[in-house]
Amino acid sequence: MADKNFELLDPASGKKSLLPVRQGTVGPAVLDIATINKDQGVFTFDPGFGVTAATESKITYIDGDAGVLMHRGYPIEQLAEKSSFTEVAYLLLYGDLPTAQALQEFSLSIGHHTMINESLLRFFGGFHHNAHPMAMVSAVVASMSAFYHDTMDINNPRHREIFAHRIIAKIPTIAAAAYKHSLGQPFVYPRNDLDYCANLLHMFFAVPCERYEVDADAAAALDLLFILHADHEQNASTSTVRLAGSTGANPYAAISAGVSALWGPAHGGANEAVLDMLEQIGSVDQIPKYLAMAKDKSAHFRLMGFGHRVYKNFDPRAKIIRAMCHKVLAKLGSADNPLFELALKLEEIALKDEYFVSRKLYPNVDFYSGIIYSALGIPRSMFTVMFAIARTVGWVAHWQEMISDPSMRIGRPRQLYTGPVQRDYVAVAKRG
Numbered sequence: 321m322a323d324k325n326f327e328l329l330d331p332a333s334g335k336k337s338l339l340p341v342r343q344g345t346v347g348p349a350v351l352d353i354a355t356i357n358k359d360q361g362v363f364t365f366d367p368g369f370g371v372t373a374a375t376e377s378k379i380t381y382i383d384g385d386a387g388v389l390m391h392r393g394y395p396i397e398q399l400a401e402k403s404s405f406t407e408v409a410y411l412l413l414y415g416d417l418p419t420a421q422a423l424q425e426f427s428l429s430i431g432h433h434t435m436i437n438e439s440l441l442r443f444f445g446g447f448h449h450n451a452h453p454m455a456m457v458s459a460v461v462a463s464m465s466a467f468y469h470d471t472m473d474i475n476n477p478r479h480r481e482i483f484a485h486r487i488i489a490k491i492p493t494i495a496a497a498a499y500k501h502s503l504g505q506p507f508v509y510p511r512n513d514l515d516y517c518a519n520l521l522h523m524f525f526a527v528p529c530e531r532y533e534v535d536a537d538a539a540a541a542l543d544l545l546f547i548l549h550a551d552h553e554q555n556a557s558t559s560t561v562r563l564a565g566s567t568g569a570n571p572y573a574a575i576s577a578g579v580s581a582l583w584g585p586a587h588g589g590a591n592e593a594v595l596d597m598l599e600q601i602g603s604v605d606q607i608p609k610y611l612a613m614a615k616d617k618s619a620h621f622r623l624m625g626f627g628h629r630v631y632k633n634f635d636p637r638a639k640i641i642r643a644m645c646h647k648v649l650a651k652l653g654s655a656d657n658p659l660f661e662l663a664l665k666l667e668e669i670a671l672k673d674e675y676f677v678s679r680k681l682y683p684n685v686d687f688y689s690g691i692i693y694s695a696l697g698i699p700r701s702m703f704t705v706m707f708a709i710a711r712t713v714g715w716v717a718h719w720q721e722m723i724s725d726p727s728m729r730i731g732r733p734r735q736l737y738t739g740p741v742q743r744d745y746v747a748v749a750k751r752g
């Protein structure tokens with residue numbers, strides 16, 4: 321329901337539009353412009369959707385200026401301190417924190433969907449050994465629609481729930497298979513006696529010829545990283561999943577589209593790009609040179625891990641991850657990690673630099689996560705895959721919210737056309 325109306329007047333034609341203003345439970349109100357083309361014969365123009373609400377949602381709220389992030393109303397700081405990734409997954413999917421029994425049933429259901437079809441496992445043999453893991457993961461996730469025909473009716477709530485549990489359970493197994501393939505090592509099957517993150521580490525690092533004990537601190541660090549990456553409102557990859565899903569495409573195809581969108585260095589690929597950048601900078605004395613490049617548009621260089629479309633304050637996740645970095649590096653004996661020291665120095669210098677201060681370019685979630693993944697023994701090529709594992713929960717929650725909304729329509733943005741006006745075809749013999 322609209323709380324009030326904005327009046328839009330075209331002074332040339334005198335045409336007036338009353339645009340309903342809708343207020344959410346918290347955050348900026350929105351202007352409902354659905355009638356603006358009919359009333360005024362115009363479209364709105366907002367490349368990159370910087371100020372455009374593409375949907376209504378009840379899942380995640382971000383206040384970029386205040387550095388606030390909430391999932392279903394729970395502040396990320398409290399979830400990071402008190403919850404687990406599996407519990408946050410339940411919260412995002414079902415809207416409330418689970419009872420002990422509901423959490424146990426959910427964990428068991430996830431645990432019983434961790435294996436993938438053996439034919440799907442053989443897909444990995446077709447990839448070149450140096451294929452990027454994100455290429456393998458996006459391809460195999462899309463291929464799941466060739467296997468799981470029993471839950472493809474997107475209008476059936478039970479099918480949607482089984483799909484949700486299935487993809488959340490299998491994405492770590494697919495990620496581990498991609499990793500093992502890149503190493504030329506045999507695939508390690510999931511173990512249902514381990515929790516989500518311990519199972520992932522086991523599938524990554526166990527080998528058939530010796531016992532592997534999961535480091536509890538490493539599993540805890542991973543669980544926290546996954547909580548921090550689980551969802552983030554209408555970011556590029558989530559919006560991709562919503563747009564792909566709005567056509568009625570099967571959910572595996574929609575999630576695969578999200579994986580592909582996340583891969584870009586401006587988005588989830590930034591965690592890998594941060595480590596590449598730190599390695600390129602090499603030492604503290606080189607920082608001024610690279611800061612100068614970041615300010616010089618012609619250098620086409622950006623400080624990876626800095627800046628955010630929404631956060632114009634510290635990314636609350638980066639604050640939590642920064643503290644975790646110190647703990648993990650101290651525990652895993654790499655407290656003198658040169659890349660971490662360089663990252664801290666770069667952060668210190670950039671946060672005092674007028675160019676970054678005036679543009680409110682703070683470290684984001686990707687600035688530190690790669691350093692922790694490195695400390696956990698996870699290779700750089702797998703960093704964005706780790707992000708995709710966690711974000712699958714958010715993608716699924718948003719897909720569910722969209723598909724179960726009876727007012728859902730196919731997404732179809734419009735444009736400002738500035739190409740040639742109509743002209744007639746010219747035979748090739750007469751072209752200049």
Ligand code: SDX
Nearest residue numbers: 552555586587588590614622623624625626627628629679
């Ligand atoms: C994620 O949306 C989400 O929620 C994403 C995410 C999630 O959880 O889903 O939070 C995860 O993707 C985090 C962002 C990871 N990406 C990076 O770290 C890549 C480096 N950052 C940027 O490329 C950039 O900051 C973006 C893409 C994150 C945001 O881009 P915007 O909002 O389009 O900002 P912009 O490009 O319009 O920049 C505004 C100004 C420009 O300078 P001026 O034209 O005003 O002179 O800031 C400058 C930019 O040149 N700028 C940077 C910079 N980021 C922006 N300059 C140097 N280094 C940077 N990193």
